[in-house]
Amino acid sequence: MKLGKPNGRVRIVPSVLAADFAHMGDSVRQIEKEADWIQLDVMDGHFVPNLTFGPDMVSALKKETDLPIDVHLMIAKPWKFLSSFASAGADLLTVHLEACPRPGIILESIRKLGVKVGLAIKPRTPLSRALPYLSFLDLLLVMTVEPGFGGQRLVRETLSKIQKAREIILRKKLPLWLQVDGGINHRTAPLAVSAGADSLVAGSAIFRSKNPVGAIRSLRRIVNGVHVTSDI
Ligand code: DX5
Numbered sequence: 001m002k003l004g005k006p007n008g009r010v011r012i013v014p015s016v017l018a019a020d021f022a023h024m025g026d027s028v029r030q031i032e033k034e035a036d037w038i039q040l041d042v043m044d045g046h047f048v049p050n051l052t053f054g055p056d057m058v059s060a061l062k063k064e065t066d067l068p069i070d071v072h073l074m075i076a077k078p079w080k081f082l083s084s085f086a087s088a089g090a091d092l093l094t095v096h097l098e099a100c101p102r103p104g105i106i107l108e109s110i111r112k113l114g115v116k117v118g119l120a121i122k123p124r125t126p127l128s129r130a131l132p133y134l135s136f137l138d139l140l141l142v143m144t145v146e147p148g149f150g151g152q153r154l155v156r157e158t159l160s161k162i163q164k165a166r167e168i169i170l171r172k173k174l175p176l177w178l179q180v181d182g183g184i185n186h187r188t189a190p191l192a193v194s195a196g197a198d199s200l201v202a203g204s205a206i207f208r209s210k211n212p213v214g215a216i217r218s219l220r221r222i223v224n225g226v227h228v229t230s231d232i
Contacts, residue, residue, distance in 0.1 A: 001066045001067060001068055003092055003138070003177075005175055006177050008198065009198070010198050010199070010200060010223045010226075011036035011198065011199045011200065012035055012216050013035065013036060013037045013038065013179070013199055013200060014031055014039070014216065015038075015150065015181070015201050015206075016039070017039075017052065018151070018204045018207035019203075019207045020207070024064075025060070025061070025063075027207060027212070028061055028064050030212060031212050032066075034216040035067060036068075036199075037068040037069070037091075037092075038065065038067050038068075038069055038070065039071075039181070040053070040058060040061070040069060040070070040072065041074060041203075042073050042075055042081075044075035044076060046075070047098075047147075048147050049148055050148045050149055054081075055081070055087070055088035058090050059088040059089055070091065070092045070094065070201075071085050072094045072118075072120065073093060073096070073099075074147045075099065078095040079105075079109065082110055082115075083113060086113035090115055091115065092117075092118050092139060093115050093117065093118060094179075095110070095119060096120045096147070097120065097121050097125060103136075104133060107137065111136070116139065117136060117137050117138050117139070118138065118140070118141055119133055119139075119140055119141065120140075120141035120143055121143060122146060122147060123155045123157065123161075127142075127164055127165055127168075130165075131168065134168070134169070135174070138176065138177065139176060140176055140177070141179040141180070142161050143158070143181055144158045144180045144188075145181070145182025147182075150204050151203075151204045151208070152182055152183050153183045154182060154192075155183070159191055159195045162180060162192060162195035162196050162197055163195045165178055166195065166196020166197075167196075169196075177198060178199065179199035179200075180199070180201065181201035182201075184219075185219075186205065186222055189219055189223050190222055190225075193223045193226040194226050202215075205219065
């Protein structure tokens with residue numbers, strides 16, 4: 001299944017970082033009918049002070065679901081791993097601007113691998129630093145927490161950055177997903193969507209709930225009532 005194009009409908013993207021690592025396949029199968037994509041948070045203990053999984057997790061989950069697999073690379077020197085994640089079956093590869101000395105070249109190389117291209121910025125990274133690369137992208141990820149751990153609270157100051165990004169995407173008529181990640185739950189999801197996000201990554205709010213399927217349904221119900229500030 002492909003990522004599709006932004007069309008104003010908000011995508012719900014469960015992050016498996018919060019799933020039961022001992023039963024990852026079961027967790028993904030449990031929610032796959034309700035979710036739009038799944039996100040794998042790849043961490044290397046260098047770019048962020050945490051360590052998760054590598055390309056083998058992508059290939060393992062590729063066998064468990066047809067959902068598009070969104071791979072969020074929170075790693076140093078991401079260019080060293082792009083082809084192994086692409087060959088493992090990633091549908092989207094998102095690299096951090098802060099980890100890319102030559103972002104244009106790295107984004108182009110993701111494109112050449114036949115994979116959708118994402119660029120992420122941390123809360124303290126100004127949006128202006130990402131603007132020169134928007135034309136290379138399929139997705140811009142405005143992190144709503146400092147990357148590294150799930151279960152954090154959304155950094156409220158990032159909402160204005162999301163709003164600004166949405167205005168620019170609209171003005172330039174860019175076919176870009178505007179994704180948020182970190183502290184997204186039934187309270188903060190409407191704030192993110194009304195600021196302009198149309199792809200919501202949520203880990204704890206889904207996999208730490210008693211009913212992950214119900215959690216996705218209620219997130220979708222809540223945001224469906226909210227206007228994405230865009231006419232896409
Ligand atoms: C941080 C991770 C988390 C995760 C979602 O590096 O990227 O944001 O995906 O975590 P929750 O939804 O639990 O805040």
